[in-house]
Amino acid sequence: DAGVTQSPTHLIKTRGQQVTLRCSPKSGHDTVSWYQQALGQGPQFIFQYYEEEERQRGNFPDRFSGHQFPNYSSELNVNALLLGDSALYLCASSLGQGKRGNSPLHFGNGTRLTVT
Amino acid sequence: AQSVTQLDSHVSVSEGTPVLLRCNYSSSYSPSLFWYVQHPNKGLQLLLKYTSAATLVKGINGFEAEFKKSETSFHLTKPSAHMSDAAEYFCVVSEPGGYNKLIFGAGTRLAVHP
Numbered sequence: 459d460a461g462v463t464q465s466p467t468h469l470i471k472t473r474g475q476q477v478t479l480r481c482s483p484k485s486g487h488d489t490v491s492w493y494q495q496a497l498g499q500g501p502q503f504i505f506q507y508y509e510e511e512e513r514q515r516g517n518f519p520d521r522f523s524g525h526q527f528p529n530y531s532s533e534l535n536v537n538a539l540l541l542g543d544s545a546l547y548l549c550a551s552s553l554g555q556g557k558r559g560n561s562p563l564h565f566g567n568g569t570r571l572t573v574t
Numbered sequence: 575a576q577s578v579t580q581l582d583s584h585v586s587v588s589e590g591t592p593v594l595l596r597c598n599y600s601s602s603y604s605p606s607l608f609w610y611v612q613h614p615n616k617g618l619q620l621l622l623k624y625t626s627a628a629t630l631v632k633g634i635n636g637f638e639a640e641f642k643k644s645e646t647s648f649h650l651t652k653p654s655a656h657m658s659d660a661a662e663y664f665c666v667v668s669e670p671g672g673y674n675k676l677i678f679g680a681g682t683r684l685a686v687h688p
Contacts, residue, residue, distance in 0.1 A: 493676075498681075499680060499681070500664050500666075500678030500680050501664075501676075501678050503675050503677070506675065514675050516675070548617060548618065550618075562608070562620055562623060565617035565618040565619070566617050567616055568617055
């Protein structure tokens with residue numbers, strides 16, 4: 459049973475560029491959430507996708523956008539990259555938006571983004 | 575607004591001695607609380623969760639946490655540390671209505687010495 463998989467594992471970009479990160483949820487899960495973890499900090503919620511729509515959003519600018527596909531996989535896009543966007547980006551999946559008590563989040567290993 | 579405060583950024587223990595990682599929370603609602611662990615270059619793994627059932631919650635790998643409403647605390651403990659316990663630990667509270675929008679503490683780095 460595959461868990462949450464993310465690609466790529468590492469990425470280096472230049473300021474001003476755009477980046478796309480990908481996530482495949484755990485088998486049987488239909489909801490994907492994205493988190494940003496800056497160095498030395500706890501993860502921060504970016505947004506959640508369910509039924510191919512953004513359902514919740516954290517305090518992140520519009521440069522951060524996403525998409526969910528019919529097979530429940532998801533992409534995170536960041537435009538006009540800033541140095542401060544350097545972080546570990548974590549994808550997490552769950553069932554039914556996590557509203558069911560027995561469906562906590564399962565996290566992937568993350569994508570390490572470095573912006574130079 | 576909900577938040578968690580982890581009282582120690584670093585904790586160092588000897589192998590075989592008890593572990594205590596401290597967490598205080600702030601919530602307007604009856605909170606759902608979690609502890610997650612993150613090993614280097616790995617994602618987050620759920621250790622345990624509290625969801626208004628028993629106040630003493632048992633998790634994986636011998637960890638447990640006690641919810642104390644009067645003290646707004648949710649401290650994580652383990653009777654005997656193992657070298658493999660060395661990692662970053664996060665105390666987490668969830669927004670009402672689901673487990674997806676988690677609010678993480680800043681983390682406590684646990685070092686275990688032989």
